[in-house]
Amino acid sequence: MKNPLLKTMKIGFIGAGNMTQALVKGMVESKEIRPDHIMVSNRTQGKLLKLAEQFQVQTRAHNQEIIAECDVVIIAVKPQxxxxxxxGLTGQFSDHQIVISLAAGIPFDSLEKQIPTGRLVRLMPNTPSIIGRGVIGFMSPDEDEGFVSSLMDDLFGGLGYVMKVDNEDQFEALMISCSSGTGFVFEMMMYWQDWIAERGFADDVSRKMTIETFLGAALLAAQSEGIEIEELQSRVTSKKGVTAAGLTSMRELEIERGLRISFEKAAMRSKEISRTQK
Ligand SMILES: NC(=O)c1ccc[n+]([C@@H]2O[C@H](COP(=O)([O-])OP(=O)(O)OC[C@H]3O[C@@H](n4cnc5c(N)ncnc54)[C@H](OP(=O)(O)O)[C@@H]3O)[C@@H](O)[C@H]2O)c1
Structure with missing residues (x-):
């Protein structure tokens, strides 16, 4: 059951960009949070007017007002x-306030230094949140017997699979595999689409064939609880058959090794960015 406090909580966003728009849409559509309990500020006015018109949320001219009025403050500006x-505002958070940072490159210990008060949460949504899918990971000391964890579920459950990670290393792994991972999957989808199109299919048909193949595999795995992905793969692979020939080649080409190197390169870049934000 959702926390009854959710109905009375005021949720504030600093920054009204892509992620805020996705999160606001999800929250309003979930009907768990009243639109007039959502407040948004932004550097410039254009996006605020659009959000207010589209979702009937409240807007504020200054970030300070969001901090002063809201129980939960979501900081949704770019790390830079x-x-x-x-x-001039970091001292204005109260001890009970939930302060959620979406900033990809700012590690938890650095957040703690910048915002000494408030209950800090580092949250990592990703672009499929817009359609209520994908993984939303968070990290929080959560010293309140699960209060923060259940609040994250209540606030973001409609936007994907919400999960808590235990430390900064896991947060980075989650960011690379699920958030950047969305970009990596798109890269593979482009290879698929190009290969199909080169065989004379129209672009829109190649796109559809690619999407349905990825979607079909993902949904089949999602709906086959208890069955390993390896087992699902073996069901489309007969010995010495067509799929087996392709898979043997993928293994000889060490596609897994290539992907692992790419994940590691992304992890190195993430560490580099975090160092510059400290
Ligand atoms: N997009 C993703 O897929 C994704 C995934 C995971 C995490 N994130 C994180 O989410 C955060 C937001 O990303 P985004 O994609 O939503 O960025 P975005 O579309 O660029 O939005 C950032 C917003 O912050 C506003 N802003 C900048 N400085 C401000 C200030 N001083 N006061 C108030 N507002 C200010 C900008 O205002 P203007 O309109 O004036 O530019 C802009 O609307 C980032 O930290 C990012 O790392 C994003």
């Missing part, structure tokens, strides 16, 4: 704008 957005 983080310090400016909170300039």
């Amino acid at each position: 704008d983080f310090s400016t957005a909170l300039e």
Whole structure:
């Protein structure tokens, strides 16, 4: 059961960009949070007007008002704008306030230094949140016997699979595999689509064939609880058959090794960015 407090909570967003728009849409559509309990501020006015018109949320001219009025403050600006957005305001969070950072490159210990008060949460949504899918991971000390964890479920459950990670290394793994991972999957989908199109299919048909193949495999795995992905793969692979020939080649070409190297390169870049944000 959802926390009854959710109906009375005020949820504030600092920054009204892509992620805020996705999260606001999900929250309003879930009907668990009243639109007039959502407040948004932004550097410039254009996106605020659009959000207010589309979802009937409230807007505020200054970030300070969001901090003063909201129980939950979601900081949704790019990492490079983080310090400016909170300039002169970091001491204004109260101890009970939930402060959620979406900033990809700012590690938890650095957040703690910048915002000494408030109950900090580092959250990683991703673009499929727009359609209520994908993984939303968070990290939080959660010293309140699960209060923060259940609140994250209540707030973001409609936007995908919400999960808690235990430490910064896991947060990075989640960011690379699920958030950047969405981009990696798109890369593979482009290879698929190009190969199909080169065989004379129209672009829109190649796109549809690609999407349905990825979607079909993902949904089949999702609906085959208890069956390993390897077992599902073996069901489309007969000995010395067509699929087996392709898979043997993929293994000889060490596609897995290539992907692992790409994940590691992404992890190195993530560490590099985090160092510059400290
Ligand atoms: N997009 C993703 O897939 C994704 C996934 C995971 C995490 N994230 C994280 O989510 C955060 C937001 O990303 P996004 O894609 O939503 O970025 P975005 O579309 O660029 O939106 C950022 C917003 O912040 C506003 N802003 C900048 N400085 C501000 C300030 N001082 N005060 C108030 N608002 C300010 C910008 O205002 P203007 O309109 O004036 O530019 C802009 O609307 C980032 O930290 C990112 O790392 C994003």
